[in-house]
Amino acid sequence: MSTAALAVEGVSVAFGGVKALSEVSFEVPAGQRWGVIGPNGAGKTTLFDVISGLRRPTAGRVLVGGRDVTGVPAVRRARGGLRRTFQRTQVFGRLTVRDNVLAALEWEGGGGGLPADLVAWPSRRRLESRRRERAEEVLTRCGLADLRDSYAASLPVGQRRLVELARAIVASPSLLLLDEPTSGLDADQTARLGEIVRGLGTTVLLVEHDVGFVMDTCDHLVVLDLGKVIAAGPPSVVRHDPVVRAAYLG
Ligand SMILES: Nc1ncnc2c1ncn2[C@@H]1O[C@H](COP(=O)(O)OP(=O)(O)OP(=O)(O)O)[C@@H](O)[C@H]1O
Known part of the structure; x- marks a missing residue:
């Protein structure tokens, strides 16, 4: 079996009494594009923070390319080929x-x-x-x-x-995390973004509220609700899942 580009194993994060993530597990094969969807507060950003190294999980492990990086600082994960964008854009305004x-x-x-x-x-x-x-x-x-x-x-x-x-x-990352990449983009920019992401050939995990974009761009979806994975599978299957429809898609 080939090594997954990203493995999230039993990851939990608690903020006091709030369980932002509860035993979340999934594996993203190399070269695939996966989407994480779910309602506000489902735990999507917390999951990205754990994968990119900005937050230590209360329990569980993160493996990148088969290597356990759970204790590795964010900056070293970035140098190792993991890159991420943020919900609030982070660029150097004066450059x-x-x-x-x-x-x-x-x-x-x-x-x-x-x-x-x-x-x-x-x-x-x-x-x-x-x-x-x-x-x-x-x-x-x-x-x-x-x-x-x-x-x-x-x-x-x-x-x-x-x-x-x-x-x-x-820098041609081996694993790219995109947090709400279409937010603030117009229709043309969103279409261009989709083309860019599909053309990368690298492993991508993205969080996105634009369901049409997610369905068109991703090979596989993970659906979170209240910190738990409530469904996972190809977009064509997930979109018809009654549990997902009730919790998110409506
Ligand atoms: N630093 C924090 N301290 C306390 N609670 C937090 C913190 N960060 C997140 N939470 C809580 O954890 C839960 C998950 O939040 P998170 O931001 O990961 O959700 P999300 O799915 O990214 O939401 P959104 O779609 O609104 O961005 C929420 O209940 C949130 O209030």
Whole structure:
């Protein structure tokens, strides 16, 4: 059996008396796109916080590529190839769109660091030009090429969300978590986002309230309600599940 890109095993999180997650388990095979849906307060963001390392679960484990990362800090998970976007966009407002994307690539390291910058080693210059090419490629893919020199703070929320997505994908993550990626996007931007996400080929887990987008974009859905998994399966099955209809889809 191949190793799952992501395994969530019996994860529980309690906030005082509130059980935000209760023994949540699922495995996402490599290369698949999975969606997490459920009503407000179901535990979706808490689940993302646990997977990305921002919150330690009260019980259970998280494995990425077969490796137990439950005790690994968020920054090391990110360096290991796990990238995430947030419900409230997180971009550098005072940097241009291109510099936002380039900054996300600096994580990759290499090329000799500061000393190499100071003496402009050829290896550093080559690395720099590869980074710029890669950033340009992703800006084009995200429909941001014409905005490359705009400051991120000057953009409307939909475009800021695309900048955040560009930052998340530029270093070719092995696991991408998207938290409400269509929020604030217009219909054209949502369609573009769907194309980008479907074309990535990487493992994606996304939380989303736009049910049409989720159904079109995901191979498989996990439905949470009050911190528990109440259903899981392909979108075509989940959408007809009477329990899901009662709890969420209506
Ligand atoms: N830091 C916290 N302290 C106390 N309770 C919290 C905290 N964070 C979340 N909760 C509670 O945990 C539960 C799950 O919240 P969570 O934000 O994960 O849900 P969600 O499915 O992401 O909701 P939404 O769709 O509104 O974003 C809710 O009852 C929420 O009030």
